[in-house]
Amino acid sequence: MTAFAENGRWGGRLGSRPEPENDPSIDALARSQRGEVARIWLSRAAMERRVADSFAVIRDALARRGAPSELVTLAARAVDDEHRHAELSRVVASRYEGAELAAPPRLPLEVPEHRGASEAVRDTLYVIGQCVLNETTAGVVLETCLEHARAPVATWALRELLSDEIEHGRIGWTYLASVDRATRRAAEPWLLPMTYLNLKLWREETPLCDRDEALAAHGAPHNAILHEALVDAVRSLVVPGLRALEMDVGPIERWLDAGASTDAPPT
Amino acid sequence: MATKLYRAIVGVGISLGAAQVVALGGCETDMQSSPADGGSPYCDAAWPVTKGEGGRRLACGVTAECQAFVGPPPYCVMNPPADGVCNEDFSKVIPAECIDGKRWVCLAGSTACKCVRTKDGTLHCQ
Numbered sequence: 001m002t003a004f005a006e007n008g009r010w011g012g013r014l015g016s017r018p019e020p021e022n023d024p025s026i027d028a029l030a031r032s033q034r035g036e037v038a039r040i041w042l043s044r045a046a047m048e049r050r051v052a053d054s055f056a057v058i059r060d061a062l063a064r065r066g067a068p069s070e071l072v073t074l075a076a077r078a079v080d081d082e083h084r085h086a087e088l089s090r091v092v093a094s095r096y097e098g099a100e101l102a103a104p105p106r107l108p109l110e111v112p113e114h115r116g117a118s119e120a121v122r123d124t125l126y127v128i129g130q131c132v133l134n135e136t137t138a139g140v141v142l143e144t145c146l147e148h149a150r151a152p153v154a155t156w157a158l159r160e161l162l163s164d165e166i167e168h169g170r171i172g173w174t175y176l177a178s179v180d181r182a183t184r185r186a187a188e189p190w191l192l193p194m195t196y197l198n199l200k201l202w203r204e205e206t207p208l209c210d211r212d213e214a215l216a217a218h219g220a221p222h223n224a225i226l227h228e229a230l231v232d233a234v235r236s237l238v239v240p241g242l243r244a245l246e247m248d249v250g251p252i253e254r255w256l257d258a259g260a261s262t263d264a265p266p267t
Numbered sequence: 268m269a270t271k272l273y274r275a276i277v278g279v280g281i282s283l284g285a286a287q288v289v290a291l292g293g294c295e296t297d298m299q300s301s302p303a304d305g306g307s308p309y310c311d312a313a314w315p316v317t318k319g320e321g322g323r324r325l326a327c328g329v330t331a332e333c334q335a336f337v338g339p340p341p342y343c344v345m346n347p348p349a350d351g352v353c354n355e356d357f358s359k360v361i362p363a364e365c366i367d368g369k370r371w372v373c374l375a376g377s378t379a380c381k382c383v384r385t386k387d388g389t390l391h392c393q
Contacts, residue, residue, distance in 0.1 A: 043320045051317045068287050085317070100384035110312040114302075121300040130314045136276050141318045143272060165317075166275050173280025178287040186300055193308035205319025223320075236270075241277035265309035 004083040014088045015160035020152040025217065026096055037154075037218045038097040045089035046104040047205075052082035053109040058130050058171070061123035067175055074171050081164045092157045096218070114190065121186045124179065125194065128187060131172020133198040133238060139165045140233035141202075141226055145219050154219035176245055184247050191242065192251040192266060195234060200262035202230050231260050341380065343373035 006012040026034065059075035086103065094101045112129055114122045142162040149155045176184065206223040216222065235256055239249045255266045302308035364372050373379045380392035 040320050044318060047315060047317050047319055050315050054314055082317075102384060107315070109315065112312045112314065114308070114311065115306055116302045116308075117300040134314045134316060138317050139272055139276055145318075166272075169276040170280035170283070173277050174284035174287075177281040177284025189300075189302050190308055193302065193311070194313070196309065197311060197313035201313040202316050202319065205316050207320070237273050237277055240273065241281065244277075244281055265307070 004087060005080045008080040008084060009077060009164070010084075014084060014091065015156070016163070017156060017160070019091065020156055023095065023151055023153040025151040026153065029096075029214070029218075033212055033214060034096045034098065036212065037215055037220055038093045038101070040215075040220050041089050041093035041096065041157075042101060042104055045086045045093060046107050048082050048085035048089055049103070050107040050109050052079050052086070054111075054130050054134075055079045055082055055168075057109075057111055058126055061126045062171075062175065065120065065123050065175075065179075068178065071171055071175055071178075074167065078164075078168050078171065081168070085161055085164065088157055088160060092153055092219075095153050112194075117190070118186075120183070124176075124183055124187050125190050127172050127175050128191075129194050129198065131169055132176060132241070133172075133194060135165055135169040135172065136237050136241075137198065137202060137230060137233045139169050140229050140237065144226060144229040145221060148216040148221040148225070149219045150217035151219070154217070158219050173241055181246065184245060188248050191247065191249070192255060195238065195252050196255065196262060196265060199230055199234060199260065203227060203262055206230075231256070234260070341371055341373065343379055 004012075010016055029037070055075055055078040059072060059079060062072045062075050090101060090103055112125070114125045117125055139162060142158055142165055146155065146158045146162065149158055206226050208223050208227070211220070211222040213222070216225075234252070239252055239256070242249045242252075251266070258266070371379070378392075383391060385391055
């Protein structure tokens with residue numbers, strides 16, 4: 001089990017609402033279907049645990065940059081949130097597996113290097129990469145999964161995750177809006193590469209394999225649906241947000257208009 | 268959908284940030300940065316995603332055939348528990364490889380281990 005704080009967001013509980021005790025829709029699945037959903041949620045548990053480590057880096061970066069204390073506090077709480085998400089995902093996986101699954105092995109975190117960036121710019125790029133890009137995208141992915149989810153346990157879990165991811169994404173937008181124009185301009189040369197790499201990784205982690213349509217009701221729609229949502233996240237949230245902050249989004253828009261390929265870096 | 272989320276994440280975030288003043292720890296010269304000074308920025312890492320499926324370990328094709336034939340791949344871990352009892356001291360997860368579309372094999376000296384809690388409360392590899 002992944003430990004999260006007793007004095008965390010929900011006072012030691014997994015979420016704001018109690019986990020549904022009964023879910024006949026799980027019992028109605030075939031053994032192989034249950035195993036597949038369990039595998040997906042256990043993979044998510046491993047990834048959520050690693051993102052706790054990501055937010056520890058973000059918390060420290062915000063502190064170094066003198067960000068408002070409320071933001072540093074939110075980032076610190078996000079570390080605990082992600083531990084809780086890992087446990088929540090493990091619990092869901094266990095419900096589908098029909099056995100108490102152990103927390104998956106801890107995945108190593110590779111922090112972006114952002115070579116050529118000063119420490120100040122690197123810290124800002126950290127926040128852009130993890131919050132503005134990654135967590136904002138996660139919000140769209142979760143909402144897309146929720147649109148298709150019908151099973152009580154999966155729906156409960158997705159709602160809990162989404163409400164937190166909204167706040168985690170906000171951390172980035174709030175920070176970016178609070179810094180001066182020079183800081184934002186210094187980050188601009190990295191925007192397209194980071195957006196490209198973020199979308200590339202999301203696509204890689206959601207492979208376009210055949211998917212039993214019945215699993216959509218359990219929080220696992222076909223990844224082709226998620227791939228559409230990923231591009232929509234960039235076009236409908238990230239780009240307008242950056243533009244509102246007077247950042248140059250021209251290169252990202254041109255890449256999107258050309259099809260947002262992640263087969264090779266944009267030229 | 269996107270409009271609602273835009274307001275919730277981006278709009279609210281920007282509004283909150285615009286109302287605050289940050290005393291940046293850096294000076295102006297700290298902002299003199301360029302990705303051109305450090306090689307291609309496209310070769311960098313991205314922050315790991317939270318809602319994936321381990322896709323880079325679970326590509327389609329023959330790997331999917333393996334899943335269909337024998338089920339999902341095992342976790343392959345370094346430092347496997349000697350007595351079959353799981354702990355969380357696994358230092359690294361190694362991709363499982365699908366052989367002939369019929370069996371999963373853990374490579375590079377790793378060992379398959381799917382930790383399951385038994386009735387006595389201990390964790391064992393399955």
